[in-house]
Amino acid sequence: MKVLFVHQNFPGQFLHLAPELTRRGHEVRMLTDAVNTRKFSTDGFRYKFEQAAVDPAATRLGRNYTTMSDRGVVVARACLQLRERGYMPDVIFGHSGWGETLFLKEVWPEAKLIVYAEFYYKGRGADVGFDPEFSTPSFDQVMIAQGRTTHLGQALLHADAGLSPTAWQASTYPPVLREGIRVIFDGVDTAVMRPDDQAQVTLPNGKIVKAGDEVLTFVNRNLEPYRGYHIFMRALPAVMKQRPEAQVVIVGGDEVSYGATPKGGKGWKEVFLNEVKDQLDLTRVHFMGKVPYATFVSLMQVSRAHAYLTYPFVLSWSMLEAMAAGAHVVGSDTTPVRELIRDGENGTLVDFFDVKAWSKALTKALARPEKFDDIRRAARQTILEGYDLKSICLPAMVEFVEGFGPK
Structure with a gap:
């Protein structure tokens, strides 16, 4: 199975999953922003994203979506070049937060697309307005916060499935989107994170x-x-x-x-x-x-x-x-x-x-x-x-991704 991970700061949440899939014999590649300087062993591709100048008269609601969709367009065009060179992933797994996955189904409609659904913003009822010392949001601010979900909803609507790390984070999504989300935490390596009275x-x-x-x-x-x-x-x-x-x-x-x-x-x-x-x-x-x-x-x-x-x-x-x-x-x-x-x-x-x-x-x-x-x-x-990485979370994540591979 060919798996493509898409994350502007790879490996991000895929730190353990990408190498484990490689170990299991899958062909794993990543696509990340050219400015990403993190070290990782997974081979792959890079795209170059430069934020376009924004009209000062544009509303904040529009600017957020424009930024995300602009990145999505850059990523899609980079992927179109990969397709033209013969690269055809079976499964794509990307983070929905930066718009990178928005148009990937237009490039590879045959591939299964999974998005990491980390958090769905709300105008009220979550972080916005929680701490009155710093934020008593006006109605405009409520709309702006709610408007940050535009690309997140689009990403999940065009995906085959979503994945959230916790049940509460999954619950921030509206019911119609929540139905497509699986909850699996990224995992804690308890062999490393363990009590040590010599520390x-x-x-x-x-x-x-x-x-x-x-x-x-x-x-x-x-x-x-x-x-x-x-x-x-x-x-x-x-x-x-x-x-x-x-x-x-x-x-x-x-x-x-x-x-x-x-x-x-x-x-x-x-x-x-x-x-x-x-x-x-x-x-x-x-x-x-x-x-x-x-x-x-x-x-x-x-x-x-x-x-x-x-x-x-x-x-x-x-x-x-x-x-x-x-x-x-x-x-x-x-x-x-x-x-x-x-x-x-x-x-x-x-x-x-x-x-x-x-x-x-x-x-x-x-x-x-x-x-x-x-x-x-x-x-x-x-x-x-x-939440143990090796015995619970990583096996569940692998099973989840492999379940979308060719039958």
Whole structure:
């Protein structure tokens, strides 16, 4: 079977699936943006996408779809050249988020098309307007948010099937589209993400923290309100006052992955650090920036309490990986998190906005770690039983894709 993966930042969600299909004897290729610098072993093709100038008078509703469809056109033309050279995939698997799959059925109508259906935006009821501190959307903003679904709906309507990583993310799609979506998580490698009482991490100031130390962790791709950075920072003063030996380790960049940038030219990291820094012992607050994966693994293994917050939005892989490593996850009581964490059983849930409750829960987790040993074990068991890469998710993903191959 010939399988073509399409992702502007390949391998993305196909990190394990593409090589596994290759190992099973399938001819696997990828198509990605020429600017993608990530390293991967899968052979393939590249397209060059340059965003066209946009008429300043164009509405924001139109601009979003124009951007996605423009990329879709570029990808389709690149694929048409591949077809003319004789390349004919049996199955195409692409991410729907950037418009790349929009016109691929026009190039290869014979191929089966699967789209990765990660999230369906809403004007109300999900991330938009969730946090009133940053967003009380006007009706125009509601329409703009809802309008971001145009290419997502089109992508799924023209596909043979969709795939979502979690049930809640699949549920964001309207019922007529949800019927075509299969739920399979990308998978956590529990052989790597596992408890290790010998783990240690060297912090930027040279201090070494080890498993068993009083370490509070917070991890995200970027430090921003969508992932609750502001709530976490506001909870820290009370936590650090009550726990004078605690080391706070914060991982994440200072860019914006989701939502708006702060006003005034500062990043969100500095904005919220400045808000509370006079109340913190900054010698015990360690900003790591973006770290190598091996460092992240070790950090989850030394974590005594791991704070994870998110708006009702895409669930971070890092939360599941923390659970697999046996960390005590103190998570926001929001719909994506509740799908995995049951309060008091395999983690602790706290109202996203309740800063005092966050301080109390994190202090308690740091003070008496032995009281949460059962929760740590249950957290790992949750991942082993439902989200393990090699025994559950990857076999299910392979079976799903192979099911669309030639009979």
